[in-house]
Amino acid sequence: MNYGLPYMGSKNKIAEWVVGHFPEKKHFYDLFAGGCAVTHCAMLKSKFKTFTINDISKMTEFFTDAISGKYADERRWISREDFSRLKDNDEYVRICWSFGNKGENYLYSKEIEPWKKALHHACVYGDFSLMEEFGIRTDGTKIDIKKNAAEYKEKYIRWYLKNVLKTSAEYERLRSNLEAKIKDNSEKLRAYLLEGLRKAGKTAAEVNRFLGTNGMAGHYFGRSQWEFPTREVYIKLQSLLYLPENYDEIYGLQSLYESLQSLQRLERLQSLESLQRLERLQSLQSLESLQSLQKFRGDYRNVKIQPDSLIYCDIPYKNTAEYSDGGFDHESFYDWAEKQREPVIISEYAMPEERFERIDFIKKRSLLFSGSNLFHEEGLFVPKTQIEKGIFTVKKKEWKQLELL
The missing domain is CATH 3.40.50.150 (Vaccinia Virus protein VP39)
Structure with missing residues (x-):
């Protein structure tokens, strides 16, 4: 219950x-x-x-609205853009479509969102066209999704790599030793940045002062919450550090790294949380x-x-x-x-x-x-x-x- x-x-x-x-x-x-x-x-x-x-929040009104049947016919699919636009004025959107029900960040990651949208259309609207774009033919039932989870997951990941990430990397190659490849590629990119820092004779503190940021250098050169600089930041850093590769060349490695990360997240496709939350809300009537x-x-x-x-x-x-x-x-x-x-x-x-x-x-x-x-x-x-x-x-x-x- x-x-x-x-x-x-x-x-x-x-x-x-x-x-x-x-x-x-x-x-x-x-x-x-x-x-x-x-x-x-x-x-x-x-x-x-x-x-x-x-x-002190609006939750008491939200609760009584649910009891009165306000959400009896709620069927909307809420996109990331919809969430940003509506969350401040729509308590249903703010709570039921936010990660952890915290009302702050959107419920689904960008890698999962197209899958969840297709699943929502199939389960709520009876529209299977988005699933068919992935090469999936399903009746949308939980039994079918669970039974064919491995097949559907692979088809969706292949679609995502080709149509969203637009990478030519093959699914099997990316999937093989996934964790090791992600770690290896991130270490290569981090090592490249560290070498550029060393050869220029600079420190992370000097990089922060140069960029006018507080602590971002820690993300570029450290292992905790590591990330590669954006194009704009990278080009700026080339005037301070020894970074001989142009952004597009070095970004080829970064693109593969991002593809690997996305694939790892896609491997953990979950059930349709938004529908489960809606059903729970409607039960309050x-x-x-x-x-x-x-x-x-x-x-x-x-x-x-x-x-x-x-x-x-x-x-x-x-x-x-x-x-x-x-x-x-x-x-x-x-x-x-x-x-x-x-x-x-x-x-x-x-x-x-x-x-x-x-x-x-x-x-x-x-x-x-x-x-x-x-x-x-x-x-x-x-x-x-x-x-x-x-x-x-x-x-x-x-x-x-x-x-x-």
Whole structure:
């Protein structure tokens, strides 16, 4: 079961675990609602009579729009250009078509985009013409795509190399020992630049001053985030360093390097994430008549809390870069939480032990990095003042600890 909106930092995978710790009350407040996964789950569990969601972003409106059926007929394909043009005014585009649901960068890499567009046209519009351009005949079903994945991948890569990269390099030659070739070619180009630096008797710092940049020389001469200069920069560097080859000649090697990189990314063709996100969004329509829901957008301290309520706070986690809004005053929040007369449950990695009691935790894999094996202990905390005053009673039950993959 998926809960809430696709969103960076979503509690979708642990929503049931979180809601399982909530005492039954009449009113529920989700004051840092984000993608509203916890509210969605709580609504389906029928633990509360009314629900209030609040966030400083537009996500609460996005959630209620989804419930009201605004996206029932959403079928658009959003290109990279569409995303740049629409993201500031269209929350659906900003969230569902951005990488990691962060609302910043486009969902697909430039190498994958033509494939995803063809797949979208086939699955959503029933139009197979773009697939046929790749030499692929498919019915567009997941079963067929999965069954013939290797064949379709190869045909698409051949099409991409010929029509987009416009390289004469053969697929088989590029695919052979791919990782080794990428490393070898990048090292040759980097060595050429380093030799030019050495023979000219210059330093990376002098290159930065010459170009008027702060640290770009590190990309040209170092291994971390290495890149080859653009034509304009290369020609400029020829007046400072010993770089005898003209750009077009040396770029032949660079072009092969870029082709290899593109091919490597193409080897990891994925499913149609945009369609999966849309289906998840459309599924929220079933909530429309379930419960009373009120939304706010603003400071959590401005939401008036009624008696007989449960307050849930999924605050921006301290000392992490997981949220981009920044500027959250944790100390002020701690003070606010301790003063509440209704029980408060807070999601965080860690909180001041002298002020808050961790009632449970779950091991959760970090989603910020693809393939990451980094786990966090995501905890649920309550103010110790509330335990002392009897506002919140800690359950004696031992909750099962899970390792969430």
